[in-house]
Amino acid sequence: MKMNKASVIIVGGGIVGLATAWQWGKAHPTESLILLEKEDAIAKHQTGHNSGVLHSGIYYKPGSMKAINCRQGKKLMEEFCREEEITYEICGKVIVATREKEIPALEQIFSRGQANGVNCEKIDQSQLKELEPHVNGICGIHVPEAGIVDYSEVCNKLQRKIQEQGNQIICSAKVLAVHQSGPEIILETTIGEVSGNYLVNCAGLYSDKVMGLTGQKTEMQIVPFRGEYYYVKPEKEYLCRNLIYPVPDPAFPFLGVHFTRMIHGGLECGPNAVLAFAREGYKRSDLNLSEFLETLKFTGFQKLALKYWQMGLGEMWRSWYKPAFVKALQRLVPEITAEDLIVAPAGVRAQAVTKDGSLVDDFLIDETEKILNICNAPSPAATASLNIGRLVSEKLATRFV
Numbered sequence: 001m002k003m004n005k006a007s008v009i010i011v012g013g014g015i016v017g018l019a020t021a022w023q024w025g026k027a028h029p030t031e032s033l034i035l036l037e038k039e040d041a042i043a044k045h046q047t048g049h050n051s052g053v054l055h056s057g058i059y060y061k062p063g064s065m066k067a068i069n070c071r072q073g074k075k076l077m078e079e080f081c082r083e084e085e086i087t088y089e090i091c092g093k094v095i096v097a098t099r100e101k102e103i104p105a106l107e108q109i110f111s112r113g114q115a116n117g118v119n120c121e122k123i124d125q126s127q128l129k130e131l132e133p134h135v136n137g138i139c140g141i142h143v144p145e146a147g148i149v150d151y152s153e154v155c156n157k158l159q160r161k162i163q164e165q166g167n168q169i170i171c172s173a174k175v176l177a178v179h180q181s182g183p184e185i186i187l188e189t190t191i192g193e194v195s196g197n198y199l200v201n202c203a204g205l206y207s208d209k210v211m212g213l214t215g216q217k218t219e220m221q222i223v224p225f226r227g228e229y230y231y232v233k234p235e236k237e238y239l240c241r242n243l244i245y246p247v248p249d250p251a252f253p254f255l256g257v258h259f260t261r262m263i264h265g266g267l268e269c270g271p272n273a274v275l276a277f278a279r280e281g282y283k284r285s286d287l288n289l290s291e292f293l294e295t296l297k298f299t300g301f302q303k304l305a306l307k308y309w310q311m312g313l314g315e316m317w318r319s320w321y322k323p324a325f326v327k328a329l330q331r332l333v334p335e336i337t338a339e340d341l342i343v344a345p346a347g348v349r350a351q352a353v354t355k356d357g358s359l360v361d362d363f364l365i366d367e368t369e370k371i372l373n374i375c376n377a378p379s380p381a382a383t384a385s386l387n388i389g390r391l392v393s394e395k396l397a398t399r400f401v
Contacts, residue, residue, distance in 0.1 A: 012202035013037030019389030025165035038174035049347030054147035058113035073384035093243030096137035227271025303357025352376035
């Protein structure tokens with residue numbers, strides 16, 4: 001079988017891999033690129049199960065990679081959608097405090113938003129009711145610049161543009177082994193050998209595994225958290241005009257169950273954050289025994305579970321017992337009932353956890369001379385993807401000098 005060769009190899013056909021490939025092709029049209037995707041089509045996992053929110057960057061620590069890339073990435077994503085005639089909408093969102101004890105965390109979010117340059121304002125109960133008449137809250141933050149988009153549509157357009165650049169996207173190409181031969185990196189895949197001078201790992205749920213194949217050691221491991229959703233029945237969609245979010249627990253990088261209007265119509269609510277028994281465990285019944293045991297044996301997960309076992313059990317309970325999930329939603333919108341909800345497809349978040357049991361809160365890129373590993377890129381990575389791609393492309397370019 002003929003070996004495929006290119007200057008740059010990208011592993012992973014989600015939105016971050018595609019954005020990186022497109023940004024590289026724009027900036028370096030003479031340096032060839034091959035993107036490898038293990039599935040039979042692009043954007044099948046985290047990207048394809050995304051809730052479709054254009055995040056403003058209000059939550060993230062000023063100066064962090066999430067804050068910088070989300071703010072710049074959102075502008076790039078809006079420009080891309082306008083230029084490529086992809087439907088998006090800047091509809092705004094509210095972050096709602098339902099109890100007095102949530103107000104300090106709400107104030108911190110507002111301060112971060114201001115520091116990050118987000119268009120946001122504090123609102124009282126009456127202003128909250130004007131924006132979302134059915135919401136329950138004592139005060140909140142209005143973020144007019146938050147929006148919605150279909151990231152699968154963005155990926156389809158990126159795929160076409162990458163191919164128009166003359167670069168390759170090869171699907172059904174799972175990476176089995178990686179080794180170096182002189183200046184070349186050779187990847188053994190299910191479609192044969194692929195070689196290049198540089199490798200970018202955008203493998204998402206398997207980013208740590210691909211990193212391991214390269215021989216690099218890491219102190220972190222990807223732990224999969226399933227996020228379960230419900231659709232709201234059409235006759236009850238009036239309960240939410242746009243986006244309604246709770247005040248998140250500052251100890252976790254999850255935003256809590258919320259209401260999201262979707263760009264092609266409909267309203268969904270969720271997600272929770274429950275341990276998945278497989279890295280691609282989209283159903284409660286999905287079990288990959290070796291992956292699940294690997295998670296349980298990981299020292300970092302054991303420490304995380306010991307520290308937050310009560311929250312973990314609560315998430316499991318909400319997963320299995322629908323009335324508990326509904327109760328969490330009713331804190332925001334009291335009129336919602338179990339009868340109003342229809343089970344929707346779930347997503348799985350690739351969350352990096354360190355050996356000391358810490359959840360990696362920021363984007364994480366590990367670099368060597370030949371390899372760039374995107375080790376942690378959960379939400380808001382879709383919003384930030386075009387800027388992450390530009391950043392990685394710039395990092396790669398320094399190696400070509």
